[in-house]
Amino acid sequence: MTGTAGxxxxxxxxxxxxxxxxxxxxxxxxWPLRVGDINRVGRLRFDAACRHIQDxxxxxxxxxxxxxxxxxxIVRRTMIDLIRPIEFQDMLRMRRWCSGTSNRWCEMRVRxxxxxxxLMESEAFWININRETQGPxxxxxxxxxxxxxxxxxxxxxxxxxxxxxxxxxADEIREYPxxxxxxxLFDHMNNSVYWTVIEDYLHTHxxxxxxxxxxxxxxxxxxxxxxxxxxxxxxxxxxxTDKFGPELTxxxxxxxxxxxxxxxxxxxxxxxx
Numbered sequence: 001m002t003g004t005a006g007x008x009x010x011x012x013x014x015x016x017x018x019x020x021x022x023x024x025x026x027x028x029x030x031w032p033l034r035v036g037d038i039n040r041v042g043r044l045r046f047d048a049a050c051r052h053i054q055d056x057x058x059x060x061x062x063x064x065x066x067x068x069x070x071x072x073x074i075v076r077r078t079m080i081d082l083i084r085p086i087e088f089q090d091m092l093r094m095r096r097w098c099s100g101t102s103n104r105w106c107e108m109r110v111r112x113x114x115x116x117x118x119l120m121e122s123e124a125f126w127i128n129i130n131r132e133t134q135g136p137x138x139x140x141x142x143x144x145x146x147x148x149x150x151x152x153x154x155x156x157x158x159x160x161x162x163x164x165x166x167x168x169x170a171d172e173i174r175e176y177p178x179x180x181x182x183x184x185l186f187d188h189m190n191n192s193v194y195w196t197v198i199e200d201y202l203h204t205h206x207x208x209x210x211x212x213x214x215x216x217x218x219x220x221x222x223x224x225x226x227x228x229x230x231x232x233x234x235x236x237x238x239x240x241t242d243k244f245g246p247e248l249t250x251x252x253x254x255x256x257x258x259x260x261x262x263x264x265x266x267x268x269x270x271x272x273x
Contacts, residue, residue: 012161012216012269013247016081016123017099017151019111025149027060027096033088033114039199042088044112046080046202046215047195049120053078053110054192056094057126066143072129075191076105076158079123079216081273082209086118100153101144104128104136107156125158134186162218163243164264165234165257176200176229176258188222189229194266197231197256201270208254211272219266223258229265232257244269 007015020026037048061067086092093113100107105127112120130137139147148154167173176197184190194217202208223229236244236253244253251271258266 008245008247010159011245011247013245014079016079016121017109019095019109020097020150021095023097023150025097025146027056027063028093029056029059030091030093033086033090033092035088038088044086044090044092044114044118044120045195046082046198047192049080049112049122050078050192050195052092052094052112053122053124056096056110057108060096064143064146066140069140070128070143072131072185073126074129074186075124075126075219077125077161077216077218078191079214081121082213082215083119083121084114084117084212085209086112086114086120087116090114090116090118097150098147099123099151100156101139101147101151102154102156103138103144105156105158106139106147107153160218161216161244162255162267162269164220164259164267165232165255167232167259169234171233171235173230173232176231178223178225178227178229180225183225186222188224191219194219194258194268197258198268198270201231201233201254201256205254208270208272213270214273215268215270217266217268221263221265223260223265227260227265230259232259244271 037044039045095111097109098106099109107123107125110122128137128139182189182193198215234255238250241248241253254270256268
């Protein structure tokens with residue numbers, strides 16, 4: 001599927017929906033970038049950005065009046081573009097809106113602007129969860145009505161963009177300890193913790209930050225306390241990346257597979273945009 005001017009609207013190289021601004025149903029909030037959110041050089045970290053994306057989602061849910069009826073959501077995929085670094089002592093402007101819906105899930109965009117010109121874009125695939133069964137639950141009609149005010153996509157389907165990498169040809173395999181503080185309400189490792197793995201990888205591969213960077217994480221199964229989590233890394237050079245979509249055949253794609261034994265828990269992809 002393609003959008004305006006033939007740009008893809010699905011897949012790893014998709015073009016994210018632009019912010020419909022001004023629009024009364026774009027949720028708009030601001031707060032300062034604090035010291036706990038930055039790395040050693042003052043850049044807003046990916047894991048901190050992910051926490052902000054979760055926080056503004058909770059705030060919007062409360063503002064719309066559905067905090068009691070739709071309190072639990074699980075993210076299946078998050079895509080974040082680091083366009084320009086947002087740096088310490090800046091003010092964050094967070095705008096959130098819906099870019100696609102179905103009866104049980106939705107895609108939500110969050111744009112993070114810094115006053116000094118920094119920019120991060122994101123889109124996440126969120127599944128509404130039933131408290132008792134912990135399975136997907138139908139979103140109420142009145143909630144869907146509000147979400148659909150910013151999108152025409154009402155038949156959103158899940159399709160994975162990434163596949164797990166093999167241990168046999170890995171660049172590196174390393175353990176990643178799971179801590180008590182990483183575990184959330186579902187008794188799983190919280191979504192934002194998966195992004196600390198990205199920050200660790202970028203620390204040893206700083207060249208990836210020399211250009212705008214897209215990072216995508218897809219979740220297959222939860223990580224629990226006590227799991228022996230390992231990160232399996234692969235580098236796919238230009239010309240070998242056709243499996244990620246035709247728009248990525250000209251660039252290097254790095255994948256990180258989050259594995260516990262032979263079970264894949266999540267897969268991440270990083271590439272310049």
